[in-house]
Amino acid sequence: MEGDTREAIQDKSNVASSRPKNGVPNGSDRRLTDEEFERYSRQMIVPGMGKHGQLRLINSSVLIIGAGGLGCPAAQYIAGAGIGTIGIVDGDVVEPSNLHRQVAHATSRIGMAKVDSLITHLRSLNPLPTYIAHPFHLTAQNGADILSRYDLILDCTDNPATRYLISDLCVLLQKPLVSAASVQTSGQLIVLNCPPSPQGVVDRPCAPCYRCCFRKPPPPSANLSCGEAGIMGPVVGMMGVAQAGEAIKILASALHLPQDARGASGASGASDAERHLTHPHLLIYSYDLASAIGPYTFRALRMGGRKRSCFACGEGSTLTLEGIRSGNPDYVQFCGGLAPPPHAGLAPEERVTAAAYDAARRKQELPPHVLLDIREREHFSLGSIEGAVNVPFGKLLMKAAEIQRDGGEAEDVLPREARGSGKDAPIYVVCRRGIDSQETVAKLKELGLDHGGTRKIVDIVGGMKAWKDEVDPRFPFL
Numbered sequence: 227m228e229g230d231t232r233e234a235i236q237d238k239s240n241v242a243s244s245r246p247k248n249g250v251p252n253g254s255d256r257r258l259t260d261e262e263f264e265r266y267s268r269q270m271i272v273p274g275m276g277k278h279g280q281l282r283l284i285n286s287s288v289l290i291i292g293a294g295g296l297g298c299p300a301a302q303y304i305a306g307a308g309i310g311t312i313g314i315v316d317g318d319v320v321e322p323s324n325l326h327r328q329v330a331h332a333t334s335r336i337g338m339a340k341v342d343s344l345i346t347h348l349r350s351l352n353p354l355p356t357y358i359a360h361p362f363h364l365t366a367q368n369g370a371d372i373l374s375r376y377d378l379i380l381d382c383t384d385n386p387a388t389r390y391l392i393s394d395l396c397v398l399l400q401k402p403l404v405s406a407a408s409v410q411t412s413g414q415l416i417v418l419n420c421p422p423s424p425q426g427v428v429d430r431p432c433a434p435c436y437r438c439c440f441r442k443p444p445p446p447s448a449n450l451s452c453g454e455a456g457i458m459g460p461v462v463g464m465m466g467v468a469q470a471g472e473a474i475k476i477l478a479s480a481l482h483l484p485q486d487a488r489g490a491s492g493a494s495g496a497s498d499a500e501r502h503l504t505h506p507h508l509l510i511y512s513y514d515l516a517s518a519i520g521p522y523t524f525r526a527l528r529m530g531g532r533k534r535s536c537f538a539c540g541e542g543s544t545l546t547l548e549g550i551r552s553g554n555p556d557y558v559q560f561c562g563g564l565a566p567p568p569h570a571g572l573a574p575e576e577r578v579t580a581a582a583y584d585a586a587r588r589k590q591e592l593p594p595h596v597l598l599d600i601r602e603r604e605h606f607s608l609g610s611i612e613g614a615v616n617v618p619f620g621k622l623l624m625k626a627a628e629i630q631r632d633g634g635e636a637e638d639v640l641p642r643e644a645r646g647s648g649k650d651a652p653i654y655v656v657c658r659r660g661i662d663s664q665e666t667v668a669k670l671k672e673l674g675l676d677h678g679g680t681r682k683i684v685d686i687v688g689g690m691k692a693w694k695d696e697v698d699p700r701f702p703f704l
Contacts, residue, residue, distance in 0.1 A: 256281075258277065258280070258281075261354065262280075262284070262308065262354065265308060265352065265354070266280050266307070266308050269307060274479075275478055279478035279479070280308065280478075282477055282478050282479075282480060283307055283308050283309050283310070283474065283477055283478055284308055284309070284310045285310055286309050286310055286311070286377045286378070286477040286482070287309070287311035287312070287313070287375070287376045287377045287378075288304055288309050288311070288312055288313070288376060288377065288378050288379075288380060288473055289313040289314075289315065289373060289375070289376035289379050289380065290304070290312065290313065290314050290315070290380045290382055291315045291316075291364055291379065291380065291382055291383055291388075291392060292315070292316055292382030292383045292384070293314050293315075293318075293328075293330075293340035293341055293343070293344045294316070294318075294324065294327075294340070294384065295324075295327040295328050295382075295457060295459070295462035295463070295466065296380075296382035296406050296407075296408065296462055296465055296466040296469065297314065297328075297344070297380070297382035297466065298327075298328045298329050298330035298331065298344060298463075299329060299462075299463045299466035299467045300380055300382060300466040300467070300469040301314065301330060301344055301348055301470075302330055302348070302351060302470075303467060303470035303471070303474070304380075304470045304473055304474070305348040305352045305355055306351060307470070307474050308352065309355060309473075309474070309477065310355055310356065311355060311356045311358065311376070312355050312357050312358070313357075313358040313360060313375070313376055314344055314345065314357070314358070314359060314360060315341070315360040315363070315364050315372065316339075316340040316344075316361070316363070317361065317362045317363035318339075318340050319337055319338060319339055319340060320332075320335050320336050320337060320340055320343050322336060323704070324340075326459045327457060327458075327459035327462050327463065328340075329459070329463065330343070330344050330347040331343045331344070331347070332347070339359075339361045341359040341360065341361045342359060342361065345357045360372055364383075364388060364392070365391075366391060366550050366551060366553065366557065369391060369392070369395050369550070370395055370398070370399065370547045370550065370551065373392075373395050373396065373399055373401055374399050376401070377477065377482050378401065378402050378403075378404070378473055378476060378477060378482045379392065379396055379401050379402070379403045379404070380403075380404050380406075380469050380473060381393075381403060381404070381405040381406065382406065382466065382469070384407070385561075386443040386444065386561045387443075387557040387558050387560070387561040388557070389405065389407075389436055390436060390443070390560065390561070391550070391557045392436075393418060393435045393436030393437060393538065394435070394437070394538045394545055394550060394555075395547075395550065396418070396419050396422075396435070397419060397425055397435050397538045397539045397545070398425060398545065398546070398547050398550075399547075400419075400423070400424065400484060401419065401482075402418070402419055402420035402421065402476055402481070402482045403417070403418040403419050403420070403435075403436070404416075404417050404418075404469045404472045404473055405418055405436060406465040406466065406468070406469050408457060408461050408462040408465045409456075409457055410456055410458065410461075411458050411461055411512055411513055412461065412511065412512035412513075413461050413462060413464065413465035413510075413511045413512075414465070414509060414510045414511070415465055415468050415469060415472070415508075415509045416439065416506055416507070416508045416509070416529065417433075417472050417476070417503060417506050418433060418434060418435055418436055418439070418506065419433050419434070419435050419539070420476060420481055420482065420503050420506075421433065421481050421482070421483065421484060421503065422482070422483075422484050423484065423532070423539075424484075425539050425543055425545070426540070426541055426542065426543055427532075428532060428534045428540065428541045431504040431505075431531050431532075432504060432531060432532035432539075433503050433504050433506065433531065433532065434504075434506070434529060434530060434532050434533065434536075434539075435532070435538050435539045437533075437536050437537055437538045437539070438530065438531075438532055438533040438536045438538075438539065438540075439508070439529050439530075441533075441536075443561040456604065461511065461512075461513070464511060468509065481503065504531045504532075505529060505530060505531050506528075506529055507526040507528050507529065508526070508527045508528075508529055509524065509525075509526050510523075510525045510526075510527065572664055572667060572668070572685055575682075575684075576667060576682075576683065576684055576685060577684065577685045577687050578654070578684050578686060578687065579686075579687050579688070579692065579696065580686055580687065580688060580689075580693045580695075580696045580697055581692075581696040581697060583654065583686055584693075584696075584697045592652075593651070593652065594651055595651050595652040595653065595654055595682075596615065596640065596652070596653045596654065597611060597613050597614040597615065597654050597656065598614070598615060598617065598640070598644065598653055598654065598655045598656070598666070599615065599616045599617075599656050599657075599690075600616075600617060600618060600619040600622060600655060600656070600657045600662055600663060600666055601616070601618070601619070601656075601657055601658050601690065602618050602619075603616060603618060605658065605690075605704065608702050608704060609701055609702045609703075611656065611690075611693065615640075615641050615643045615644045616641070617641045617644075619657065619662045619665075622639060622666060622669070623669065625638070625639045626639050626669050626672075626673055629673065630673070636674050636675050639670070639673060640653075640675075649677075649681075650677070650680070650681055651681075652681065652682035652683070652684065653670060653675070653681070653682070653683045653684070654684045654686055655667055655670075655683070655684070655685055655686065656686040656689055656690060656693070657689045657690070658689050658690055658691065659688065659689045659690075659691045660685070660686070660687055660688040660691070661689075663685045663686060663689060664685050667684070667685045670683050671683055690703055691703055
């Protein structure tokens, strides 16, 4: 290390470690081992870190929930930084489609549990931390027991129900939370409940929870997973790296501890960092894949502090660990997961299975008809049923709304190549999994394309997923 001997740096750090920072001892007066010194020397010379910051990391524990696109890069930098105990929660196995973005897994470990694959990679990077595998999904029943063992939580999951569950548990257990999400070409990150404050405290500025910032979940139709909408690896990777950066900063500064544990007395004793975190920023990253010259963008939106009326952390909250374990609240229902599919009440004659449709085609029992594939163009380009014409679901709905608002021919909602079959030709609609196709059947009938019931408009049950399962196992369903 430039300009200093190892012994001199150790001695300087020992002097620093004897002085408390924010009223908290710096963790230990022990000397770093030779291996620790060699591994962590470059980050210890960064202003604000030093030996006391490194020892805080070594004495800290982090739980990473999700070993996928966010969890892999986050875990690599957390392990590299020397955080002492790293827990990983995930119930999935490594699949080939993971590897373009989940960079800690490998082709040789396809089929292995993700937690085991990730820990294998992390041990090869840094064998010093203690790694704890939780090879199952986080649930309302096991969540409190797992989260209570760690100092800081990283939410690297991909669904709203789990995000609300994790945030609620962090409120009740007084754990800081670094939450991120990413889909397609955009991502977001926010630090929540940091520094942690007891549930119901509203007489001083306190950091918000996930519910304070996002009181209502997105509608189910807008909640697309990576499997539905796609994801660019560098985007989710950037968010995961940012999560690791926030975790290291929080732990090295002891901001994961409640104010009283750091010797601060209310807002008057709060540091600049604490005051900043009581109104955290939502970091939003995005770029336009279709534009070769368009810049990527970062935006930071300042969020509010703890909401007095918040269901989870606000004044008079009735949320409890016992209630969560017993199913109250019901997170899946809250996020719309138990809602019936749109227009699930289609009549039997308005629906046909993929196998029955294929059999009728092969036997030439179907009259000339329109097969409308409403998947996104990228999905359609990878494979389709012979003779299908493509109009993406969102584009179809926008055109339908325009016709209903401004007038026009209802037939114009169909692509040109679909109109040559005649205005009485039956319409069969297929989507990815059989949900959007039901809404499309209802919308086409609403526009009058069924001609008062004389023209058949039919949903193919289960969409292209059912086509792969029932008709063509080699179909490239994504």
